Amino acid sequence: MDFAWPDEIEALRCEALEVGRAAAASLSIREESWVRGFDRDFSRQLGERGWLGMTWPREVGGHERTALERFVVTEALISTGAPLAATWVGDRQIGPTLLANGSPEQIARYLPPMAAGEVTWSLGMSEPDAGSDLASLRTRAVERDGAWVIEGQKVWTSFAAVADHCYLVARTDPDAPPHAGMSEFIVHMDAPGITVAPIRDITGESHFCEVVFDGVVLPRDALVGKENGSWQQLMRQLEHERGGIDRLMSNRALYEDARATADRSNPTAAQEIAAIETMYRIVRLAVIREVIGQAPPGFSAVTKILGTELEQRIAQFVAATAGPAAMLDGRVSRAVVYAPAYTIQGGTSAILRNVIGERLLGLPRR
Amino acid sequence: MSTAAPSAGRTELVEQLDAWITGHADLLEAHREHDPRSVEQTAENERELQRLLFEDGWTRWGWPEDCGGLGGDATNRAVLYDRMGAHGYVLPELLGVVETLGPMLIEFARPIAQAHLAALLRGDEMWCQGFSEPNAGSDLASLRCKATQDDDGFVVNGQKIWVSLGHVAQWCVLLARTGSQESAHRGISMFMVDMSLPGIEVRPIRYANGRNELSELFFSDVRLPPEALIGEAGAGWNVAMYLLQWERGMYAWQRQAWLHKRLDDLVVGLGSDAGAQADRLGDVYLDLASLRATCARTVAALARGESPGPEISVDKLLLGAGEQSVIDAAIELLDADMALSPEAAGWRSDYFYARAATIYGGAAEIQRGIIAQRVLGLPREVRSGR
Amino acid sequence: MDAETREMYRKTLGGLMRRVGAEGAGESDVVAELRELGWDELTVEEPTESVALLFEEQGAALVASRALDMVVAAALGLDDRSVGIAYPEPGPTNVTSAINDDGRLTIAGLLLGASEAAEIAVPAQAGTGVVVAIVSRGALSVVEMEGFDDAAGFTRVTGVVEARHYRLLDGAAWAVAVAAGRRALAHELVGLASHMIDRAAGYVIEREQFGRPLGTFQAVQHRLADAYTGLVAARSVLAAIEPDDVLFGSLVAKAVAGRAAIRAAHSCTQVTGAIGCTWEYELHRYLRRTHALDALLGSWRALRKAIGQQMAEDGHAARLGSAPEGPAA
């Protein structure tokens, strides 16, 4: 087995690093670039380069490249802090979930603009009373006169204020057991009846929002996949959401800067670097395992815990390296206050540990 | 050698003790570590020291006079433990149990304490604690070892496990069920059991460090006299809870003294590398200072006759964290020698024992549950309804 | 102080702090109000407990005041307790101002509040020792901060002052003042942690997921229990400081408190989920204040290093406090 990248992949990686560096050059903060780096122009550039929908079929705007090629490109872009937020949700999980579950019409209609970097998607799952317990969500989709009518409220919906579309999970059968009564929909954010209120996050920025649906009418064909079949579809979608390289790289740029200034004669700092670098390589392999489709179902829980807890460790390392003055203002302090979110967004570590215990280790369910 | 009256001020006490320790440096030199290979050998090696500490009065401070002590409150004992560690010596290993069982006997079975405490302190006797069972560990209240009352006393049948130093003990403080199985913690009683009675079988258990730290006890139709009962019949749970406070407080204090000594050993072991490891050493220190300061408060409260309540679980967590912190740091920082060198046998043994610091005396997970539910007021866990 | 008196003071101080907290920064002069309540006498009678109560309540209510200046000024022996203090810039060195060979004082430090104080005490390196110089506020210029914790009211200041424009404080022991400041800050960190834990506990008792309160999940219980354990440890270490060992004791206390408060902040954020990551929810303001106060007068990381270095130098570990003492005969 040869772990070195083949030449053409290495060349692609270097190219992506270069593009990423150029895109991030003017940014003072390069962390969380897939969450906070919103830049539509750059998104279109990515589309032109063929770096969106890389693995998708050509007829839907994709480029039929390998998952590994997508991996090296996204890894390089995030590591440099290139602004990916405008396309990230679509490229990471909505495209793949539509390919797996969408109708031919939906695929033909929604994937090409995604791959061109022209549209932003958001993810309408969480609700005020349905966070970890997603299956308890209450937003209703009722079939009426050949259309779907949506009533309810979503929260923490990243990018909702700027998104063109929302991938919505709603309850279609209130009488069925919770997991068996949910369906997925494509929502155009300009539909009447949608109110979006940005929520300021812990750093003072507002990428996530509250979204209220008040009698929003969706066409019949807004339904994705099986009616009441969302839970099974979601399990696969969440693997994309949790098991990817973004969960490892969020503050890599900051880390690299800190590593360059750390006092390596201090064994504590040196060992911390060694530990972080070791973990980084291990998690990276776990991600690659996901990427090439060799991870068992549920394994993304392991990958996300490892990746995001490493990101938090990195935040601590950066704080220690920068010294206490850096906590009073500036980039380091921002990164440190954001870090708690890593193990909450996309499924909390406790929930993922439950998944590991129950699905991977076969421990009894509580 | 003269002994200070316990009523003498704290400063004098410390001075006299320090002088005694310095004066006995030759004898004490052999007591910088327990024998890492064997419990039995350790007991042998430390017999003389234990007797001397008693004869010269140092281990008698802080115990009531009618029980062979010299009087004064319990904090006097804390001084001895602390100074021995500060000078780089261990306490006789068999003395550890006195802090878990002694105060309980004084409180609930004075005649037993009068008859046995001095013997334990002097090293003529050894006690052990028979609580856990194969199917009653964390869930101690589910224990099944049975003590049936009849006209002559009690008849014990059942099994105990994980009994520290059980095979070198002459007496066992036993928790047994006197009520029905359903009576849970209400139907349990505490006994002082003579290990030489017919029907008791003791099997040493080799612990992960290679020493016979633990034992398994089997009781078949063991007849106990009525005086063996400690406290009232059916009140064993309360007695155990009282005992646990001392284990959490004073035993932890004893342990912190030793852990600080171990940190000293680590610093010495690192030699000129110690400065480079300042961050890590400082981290360990914060853990140990947290432990020390917290059990100091608990011990003072116990000495005032107060019951610290569920918050005392904090002491247990800090003990587990502190012990693993210093021992693990040693294993990592002295690494080149750790796995093989004969001189590191003590560290290796400590390393295995430190794993148990978050298990024995109530596992860390259980303590966290107690703090969450009984101190912070979080709701009890919901049992899965199957 | 008996329990009843302590409770009374706690109520009074807590009431004051909560009111100020509700009014917002700058609305009231905490120090002036404390004086009116008889603070100066109280600190003479109960030097330890008064500081403990005041700063714990200040932390819990997230109030920023110049109370720390007052404590440090008192420890410096200043009669005028309204003098402001130019705290050293957080970092590896203990003081960041210096008196140069030509006698000029170069100042780099932090003030609490824009500091209404007319005079500022500046600890400064002079040769191998540290002296405390008094300068007028006007001699300092303000450097903008990017506002990590605006509400803490720190101001970064610099300045170069000619020898004839400052005077040295006689017999001032900066180390003693630092110790006093560290104790006060440790108490404030304890107050912050305590409030965060209470709030998070309240939250997980109320909020339900999977048909039961979050607080029934062990993952949640255990994180809060660990946070609480750190809090108790910080309180114990503060209580273990002995009069003849205040310098070291205060250093350890601030390190333990800083570490515990930061860990508590992380645990509390985790158990409150996404809400805890928002600007509206108050937790992040406590998280910020925790870091800001940790940075002052030695962060826990800097202090643990100092402890480790001391240990390496001594060849053994100092014992914090002596064995507990029993009830007075």
Ligand SMILES: Cc1cc2nc3c(=O)[nH]c(=O)nc-3n(C[C@H](O)[C@H](O)[C@H](O)COP(=O)(O)OP(=O)(O)OC[C@H]3O[C@@H](n4cnc5c(N)ncnc54)[C@H](O)[C@@H]3O)c2cc1C
């Ligand atoms: C920055 C950010 C961006 C986000 N973006 C999106 C988005 O774009 N779209 C979207 O739909 N959602 C989004 N979310 C929401 C996210 O998915 C939820 O926050 C997450 O699922 C947790 O839900 P909650 O916040 O309601 O926490 P809760 O479910 O209330 O959990 C609170 C605490 O309880 C613990 N807990 C809960 N249940 C259990 C259990 N069974 N066992 C043990 N512990 C448990 C949790 O681990 C957590 O520590 C985002 C969140 C953040 C922070």
Ligand SMILES: Cc1cc2nc3c(=O)[nH]c(=O)nc-3n(C[C@H](O)[C@H](O)[C@H](O)COP(=O)(O)OP(=O)(O)OC[C@H]3O[C@@H](n4cnc5c(N)ncnc54)[C@H](O)[C@@H]3O)c2cc1C
């Ligand atoms: C070195 C050593 C010395 C000992 N000395 C003595 C002695 O002298 N006398 C004596 O009677 N006993 C002694 N014990 C036994 C000790 O008290 C028990 O080991 C302890 O109470 C745990 O019980 P267990 O081993 O059966 O573990 P279990 O109860 O089976 O627990 C196994 C694991 O499950 C976890 N767990 C259990 N219940 C829960 C729960 N409700 N929530 C979350 N986690 C849970 C535990 O935390 C632990 O991690 C000793 C043990 C050791 C290791």
